[in-house]
Amino acid sequence: MEIIKLTDIKKSYPMGNVIVNALNGVNLSLDKGDFVAVAGPSGAGKTTIMNMIGLVDQPTSGEVFIEDKPVSHLSDKERTVLRHHYLGFIFQSFNLLPILNVYENIEIPLLIGKKYPAKKERIEWIDFLLDEVGLSPWKKHKPSELSGGQRQRVAIARALVTKPEIVIADEPTANLDSKTGEKILNLMKTINKEQKTTFIFSTHDETIKNMADHVIYLHDGFVVSEEKS
Amino acid sequence: MIVYLALRNLVRHKKRSLIIVLLFFVIITLFFIGNSTLMQMNQGMRKTFVENFTGDLVLKSTSPVDFGLFGANTPFVGEYFAIPVIQNYDSLLAELEGLDQVEATVSQVSGAALMDIHNKRYKVPLFGIEGDEYFRFFSNLKLLEGDLFTTGEEGILMTEYRANQIERETGLRPVPGDPILLTMFGNKGFKIREVPLKGIFSYTNSNSSMDQIMLVDVQTLRALNSITLASKKDSGAVDDLFSGSVDDLFGESDVESGESDGISAESVMDLLSQDVVAPEGDLVGGGWNFILIDLKERVNPRSVLEKLNSFFDENDINAEVISWRKAAGLSAMMVYLLQILYNGGFLLVLIAGIIAIVNLLVISVFERTGEIGTLRAIGASKGYIGGLFYLENIILSLIASLLALALSFLLIRVINRAGLTINNSLIVSLLGMSTVRVTFLPLMAFISMITSVLLGFLSTLFPVSLAMKIEPVTAVARG
Numbered sequence: 001m002e003i004i005k006l007t008d009i010k011k012s013y014p015m016g017n018v019i020v021n022a023l024n025g026v027n028l029s030l031d032k033g034d035f036v037a038v039a040g041p042s043g044a045g046k047t048t049i050m051n052m053i054g055l056v057d058q059p060t061s062g063e064v065f066i067e068d069k070p071v072s073h074l075s076d077k078e079r080t081v082l083r084h085h086y087l088g089f090i091f092q093s094f095n096l097l098p099i100l101n102v103y104e105n106i107e108i109p110l111l112i113g114k115k116y117p118a119k120k121e122r123i124e125w126i127d128f129l130l131d132e133v134g135l136s137p138w139k140k141h142k143p144s145e146l147s148g149g150q151r152q153r154v155a156i157a158r159a160l161v162t163k164p165e166i167v168i169a170d171e172p173t174a175n176l177d178s179k180t181g182e183k184i185l186n187l188m189k190t191i192n193k194e195q196k197t198t199f200i201f202s203t204h205d206e207t208i209k210n211m212a213d214h215v216i217y218l219h220d221g222f223v224v225s226e227e228k229s
Numbered sequence: 230m231i232v233y234l235a236l237r238n239l240v241r242h243k244k245r246s247l248i249i250v251l252l253f254f255v256i257i258t259l260f261f262i263g264n265s266t267l268m269q270m271n272q273g274m275r276k277t278f279v280e281n282f283t284g285d286l287v288l289k290s291t292s293p294v295d296f297g298l299f300g301a302n303t304p305f306v307g308e309y310f311a312i313p314v315i316q317n318y319d320s321l322l323a324e325l326e327g328l329d330q331v332e333a334t335v336s337q338v339s340g341a342a343l344m345d346i347h348n349k350r351y352k353v354p355l356f357g358i359e360g361d362e363y364f365r366f367f368s369n370l371k372l373l374e375g376d377l378f379t380t381g382e383e384g385i386l387m388t389e390y391r392a393n394q395i396e397r398e399t400g401l402r403p404v405p406g407d408p409i410l411l412t413m414f415g416n417k418g419f420k421i422r423e424v425p426l427k428g429i430f431s432y433t434n435s436n437s438s439m440d441q442i443m444l445v446d447v448q449t450l451r452a453l454n455s456i457t458l459a460s461k462k463d464s465g466a467v468d469d470l471f472s473g474s475v476d477d478l479f480g481e482s483d484v485e486s487g488e489s490d491g492i493s494a495e496s497v498m499d500l501l502s503q504d505v506v507a508p509e510g511d512l513v514g515g516g517w518n519f520i521l522i523d524l525k526e527r528v529n530p531r532s533v534l535e536k537l538n539s540f541f542d543e544n545d546i547n548a549e550v551i552s553w554r555k556a557a558g559l560s561a562m563m564v565y566l567l568q569i570l571y572n573g574g575f576l577l578v579l580i581a582g583i584i585a586i587v588n589l590l591v592i593s594v595f596e597r598t599g600e601i602g603t604l605r606a607i608g609a610s611k612g613y614i615g616g617l618f619y620l621e622n623i624i625l626s627l628i629a630s631l632l633a634l635a636l637s638f639l640l641i642r643v644i645n646r647a648g649l650t651i652n653n654s655l656i657v658s659l660l661g662m663s664t665v666r667v668t669f670l671p672l673m674a675f676i677s678m679i680t681s682v683l684l685g686f687l688s689t690l691f692p693v694s695l696a697m698k699i700e701p702v703t704a705v706a707r708g
Contacts, residue, residue, distance in 0.1 A: 056606055056701035077610065083701070084608025095603040099237040111230035112609040158607070 002068070003032040003166065003198055004053055009062035011048050011221075022048040024221040025062070030200065030214065032165070035192045037212035038202040044218040046202035047170055053200060054087055054168040055079045066166075084113055088159030090169035090201075094151040096143040096158075103139040106130070106157045129157040133187060149180035156187060160197065169201035173208060185211050231613065235620040238597075245593060246625060249586055253629030253681060256582045259575055261637050261677040265670050267568050273434075278561060279553050280369045281432045281439060282356070284335070284521035285530045287556035288325065288537075290315050291549050297558035298339055298519060299354050299438070311415060312339055314456055316547050318515025325520060330528040335359075335366035336517040338450045344443065345410040346426075347399040351391075353443045355411070357450025360386075360427075366523060375405030375428025378446045384427030385409050385449075390440035392429045403429070411445070413453040420453045434663065438557070447517075456516045522550070583688050590622065590692035598699055606701035615693045619686060626685030630678045641667045 006028040013020045023045045030036055038046050051057035052064055055071060064072050071082065088109075089095075096105045106126050110116045117125070130136045133153040143151055152172060159167045169188065173181030185201075185208050192199045201212075209215050215227040239246045279285055283298065290313040295302045301310045315321060318336075325334050338357030343350055360377035364370055378384035387395075387403065396402040407426040412419060424445060432439045524530055530552065537550045554561045594601070601614055649665040 051702055054606070080605070080608060080610050083606065089606050091603070091606075095599065095606075097234075097600060097603070099234070099241045108230065108234075108604075109607045112604065112607070112613055162608070 001032045002029050003034075003066065004028070004030040004200075005065040005068075006049075006052065007063050007065070009049070009052055009059045009064065011045075011052070011057070012060050022221055023052075023059070026218075026221070026223055028216060028223065030198065032198055033192070033196045034198055034213045035189055035211065036198070036200040036214045036216065037209040038200065038216045038218060039204065039206075039209045040218035040224075041204060043220075045221040046204075046218055048221075049218065050168055050170045050200065050202050053166070054089060055083050084109065085162065086165050088162065088164035088167040088197075090152070090155045090159045090167060090172045092171040092174045094143070094148075094155045094175070096151055096154055098143055101140050101142055102135055102146070102154050103130070105143065105154055106161050109158060109162050126157075126161065129160055132160075132191065133157045147180075148176050149184060152176060152180075152184050153187065156184070156191070160191060160195070163195075164197065166198045166200065169199065171202050171204070173203065173205060178205075178207075181205070181208060231617055231620060235617055235624060238617075239621055239624060242593065245589055249589055249622070249625045250629045250632070252582045252586050253626045253684065254633050256579055256684065257626075257630045257633035257677050257681050258636060259578055260680055261633055261673060262640075263571050263575055264676070265637070265667070265673045267571060268670060268673060269668060270567065274561065275553065277432075277434045277436065277439075278557050281367060281435070282442065283553040283556045284366070285524040285528075285553060286522040286534055286537075286550050287553070288315065288321065288520040288522060288548055288550050289313075289518065291547050295555075297551070297556045298337070298356070299558045300339060300341060302555075302558045311454065312518045314338075315515060315517050315520065318517055318520075321546070321548055322515070322520060325522060328533075330524055330533050331522055332525045333366055333523040335362055335521050335523075336515065337363075337519045337521060338447050338454060338456065338516070339518050340413060340450050340454050342411040342413040342453060345412070346395060346403060346407060347401045349395065349399050351395075353391075354441055355443050355445050355450050355453075357445050357447040357454075359447060360384075360444070363444065366521065369433040370430055371433075372428050372430045375426070378427045381448070382427075383424050383446050383449055385411075385424045385446070386428045386430050386444040387426065388435070388440050388442065389429055389431040390435065391443070405429075411449070411453060415453070415455055420455065422449050422453055424449050451516050519556075521556075579684075583684065586622075586688040587691055590618070590689060591695060594618070594692050594696045594699075597696075598703055601696055601699045602701050602703040605699065611697040614696050614699075618693045618696055619689050622689040623682055623685040626681040627678070630681035633681075634674050634677060638669050641669050 006026050009023050009026040009028075010021070011023040013022060026045070026049060028049075038049060040046050048057070052059055052072075055064075055074075059072055062072070063070050066082070066086065071079070074082065083089075097108065100108065103126060106129060107122060110122055116122070127136070127139075130139055133156055135150060135153055135157070138146060138150060143154065146154065152175075155172075156167075159169075167188075172188070173184055176184060188199050188201070189211055191197060203209055213229050216223055217225045217227075287298065289296070292313055294310055296310070296312055300312060322334065322336070325331055335358070340355045340357065342353060342355050344353045359380055360382075361379065364372070364377055372386075373389055375386075377386070392403050403426055405426055405428055408423050409426055410421065410423050412421045414420075430444070522533075524533060534550045534552060540546075541548050541550075604614060604617075605611075644665055644667050647665075651663055651665060
């Protein structure tokens with residue numbers, strides 16, 4: 001079942017007097033529950049395409065469909081609500097809030113909406129996620145007290161806490177050593193299988209992309225090839 | 230969670246939070262102490278004026294010229310201005326005294342004259358009164374030397390300040406019985422009258438305006454003002470001594486030398502001793518310019534003033550009631566001037582403080598771009614981001630205002646315990662007290678806290694507008 005479709009997505013940025021074309025007409029179709037890798041060298045347009053799917057940026061032209069609904073021209077408020085309920089984010093630099101501990105960092109997406117689950121329900125769910133990512137003993141620690149791999153695991157738990165349909169991870173292993181990176185990818189893959197959550201991650205690492213069900217190769221803003229297992 | 234997040238952010242950025250608290254603290258301390266002092270000054274000044282010479286309200290005749298107890302409030306009225314007498318005085322007085330809200334009334338005639346004593350001339354404001362009645366009404370007045378003049382008796386009372394001034398300038402201390410020559414120029418020409426000094430009195434918490442006042446028997450002032458009682462034909466009123474020019478009166482002579490081609494002291498005395506024909510003055514009932522009204526405790530003067538004035542308007546009565554401040558004229562403007570000056574200075578401090586706070590918050594927004602972007606990416610609305618910043622700054626402003634009020638409270642206690650004595654008469658009259666006793670005003674404390682929150686909100690407007698422009702894509706870029 002198709003969950004995301006991109007049709008002829010173009011994105012240009014003004015950089016001084018020059019217009020940089022980051023995406024030059026990308027067409028994609030991603031299925032629900034897939035573990036998708038977007039691969040390509042630096043400057044290929046990986047982050048730009050993740051931003052389009054994650055509704056944090058808007059295409060210059062073309063359309064993004066989520067479950068057959070066009071979303072490119074939604075208002076900021078509508079996109080915010082959609083991001084909150086439908087999408088989870090894992091950032092390259094983890095982007096944890098330094099003032100909050102591990103538990104609070106995971107909890108925060110539940111509390112920034114207008115409605116949020118009861119405290120007991122929240123505690124049970126976050127404890128479950130902490131178990132899943134193996135950080136139960138660290139729940140009261142601040143991000144600064146954790147290793148890079150641990151931080152990224154917190155970020156994964158945070159991305160999953162709202163039970164999103166899609167988790168978008170922009171180079172989640174870029175700031176980690178290869179062994180830790182592999183562990184993170186394995187964790188994401190496990191959750192993908194257990195929770196049936198669609199994962200879309202970008203990477204330029206040839207080895208980890210092999211774990212994906214669907215690999216999309218980008219080069220100079222074009223999709224040059226796709227592999228589905 | 231937003232409150233928790235705001236508090237955690239404030240703790241994390243301790244230095245910046247402390248600087249902002251300090252700035253708010255300075256602003257609110259100045260606001261609270263300044264306005265409390267000015268409010269107290271206003272109340273003190275009211276007490277000084279109301280209890281010494283204005284009463285709570287003053288009834289007077291209507292006039293196109295704005296005037297009070299000292300005459301026209303406008304410095305230049307273009308021509309000689311005679312304070313009009315109250316028409317239908319008897320019936321108005323009866324009306325006033327019949328009101329439940331009114332405790333007491335006393336009537337007065339006002340004028341200004343040149344006073345000659347011990348070969349020295351002074352320009353003085355004169356209040357024509359019935360001695361006993363006036364001193365009963367203003368129980369704060371203290372007779373230091375001599376006696377009051379009784380009804381029908383001629384005489385004048387001067388302030389202790391004036392007596393000291395005369396002693397200082399002439400080497401002779403005025404004593405009861407000294408003759409005083411009063412000269413007044415009015416619409417009927419010049420009037421001169423000699424009255425004996427009956428006594429020396431003092432006001433409580435006097436000021437420079439009050440120090441000048443001379444209390445004279447009302448008949449003398451009526452005569453000088455050319456006011457004639459309709460029922461008291463030829464009762465001691467003085468004819469126009471000179472209807473000629475000012476030079477004719479003063480000429481080369483003065484009362485000091487007694488030798489001139491114009492008028493001599495002897496000729497004046499001769500004229501004064503003669504029975505004279507009543508002038509063509511305003512033939513009216515009571516021959517009074519003002520009725521001073523003392524209201525009962527807890528009666529709102531404004532409400533009485535408004536009710537009386539609308540009654541006079543509706544019944545086409547030529548009378549109006551004015552507040553003590555208006556009655557005191559320019560002399561009561563001091564607190565207003567101080568307020569304007571203080572608030573002008575405060576405004577400058579406020580602007581500087583707000584600019585500094587806004588700058589700190591703008592820097593904070595730029596430093597926290599990653600955090601804002603992350604929150605936006607994981608589903609925080611722009612309103613949530615704005616709310617977070619507003620909350621942080623309002624918490625700081627509230628902390629600062631509480632600290633400012635606590636410090637002010639302590640300062641007030643210290644000042645009150647110290648029992649500072651004020652020697653400057655202007656400050657004494659402004660504060661209405663000679664020993665400093667400052668009151669912590671709960672209303673002003675409340676206003677200060679509201680002001681603080683409002684400033685916290687206003688100073689966050691621009692930084693929040695910047696924060697709300699940060700797109701989630703920035704978080705991805707900045708991390």
